[in-house]
Amino acid sequence: MTNNELSQLFNSFDGDHNGVIDFDEFCELLDALDSQMEAESRRIGFDIIDADHNGTIEFSEFSAWWLSLIHI
Numbered sequence: 001m002t003n004n005e006l007s008q009l010f011n012s013f014d015g016d017h018n019g020v021i022d023f024d025e026f027c028e029l030l031d032a033l034d035s036q037m038e039a040e041s042r043r044i045g046f047d048i049i050d051a052d053h054n055g056t057i058e059f060s061e062f063s064a065w066w067l068s069l070i071h072i
Helices: 003-013 023-032 039-049 059-070
Strands: none
Touching: 003 023, 003 059, 023 039, 039 059
16 A cells, blocks of 8 residues: 555545544544444554554554554
8 A cells, every 4th residue: 555545545534634533533434444343442442553642643653553454
């Protein structure tokens, strides 16, 4: 996946177009992936991806997470 494709994917889940994915947008992303994760697991996953713990997922954090999924 190219950086441009990753950027487009990220932007498609950044619903308010503020350059980050918040928890609600992350839940929408998981729903789009047909995730059956419960609320607590979603929060834990979000907190893990949010490496700098500022309450949002930036593009670099999203990229690292998404690319790790591809390599599983």
